[in-house]
Amino acid sequence: MQKLEDLKIDEITVDEDYYWSISSPEWTDVSEKDPKPDLGSLVDDWRELEKLRDPDQVVPFLDFDRFSAILKAVSASLYIHEDSQENH
Numbered sequence: 001m002q003k004l005e006d007l008k009i010d011e012i013t014v015d016e017d018y019y020w021s022i023s024s025p026e027w028t029d030v031s032e033k034d035p036k037p038d039l040g041s042l043v044d045d046w047r048e049l050e051k052l053r054d055p056d057q058v059v060p061f062l063d064f065d066r067f068s069a070i071l072k073a074v075s076a077s078l079y080i081h082e083d084s085q086e087n088h
Contacts, residue, residue, distance in 0.1 A: 014073045
């Protein structure tokens with residue numbers, strides 16, 4: 001978080017919605033020569049994660065994958081931002 005403050009980043013924009021995901025436990029099976037990716041949606045992931053604001057909502061394990069996808073998208077967005085700052 002300190003790095004975001006240092007870079008004066010108050011908001012993170014993610015331009016992409018769809019992404020490829022390799023489901024558990026296949027994503028750790030590196031012997032698999034041709035893993036089958038699933039299509040994910042950051043918009044759908046965010047909508048589902050927003051439901052967790054309700055304290056009575058049960059957290060399914062799939063929400064950890066959704067949260068992971070959101071974090072990866074944020075990381076990619078920040079990487080692009082940092083890369084563009086270094087090239088100017």
